[in-house]
Amino acid sequence: MRNVGGIDRALRVIVGVALIVATLMGYIGVWGWIGVVPLATGLLGTCPAYKLFGFSSCPVKK
Template identity: 60%
Template sequence: MKANVGTLDRGLRIAAGLILIGLSLSGVIGLWGWIGVVPLATGLFSFCPAYSLLGLNTCRNRPH
């Protein structure tokens, strides 16, 4: 698994995931807020399977 999620992308994913989970836990949104686990995990691991399938890479240090 090579990292394919860059720094800015990673930060946004982690923030979005935590916000969705927090809103779900506080009852502002329903159980669907737990979908925030997906961007949180992809941000923490710096790897997105969808990016691999689409050939995308937002990492600054791309292999040559």
């Protein structure tokens, strides 16, 4: 079940890619590989932490 909305998903993908690229370019250290997490949650549309806390940034369906 998706719990990550459109803007949230886009920001996660952008941040994830930016961290990975910065790591590959040598601008930041190996900690930049953490960018895989927001990239994956953005692409999949679901976030385990959101699920754990019962949060969702998806629009409410009527």
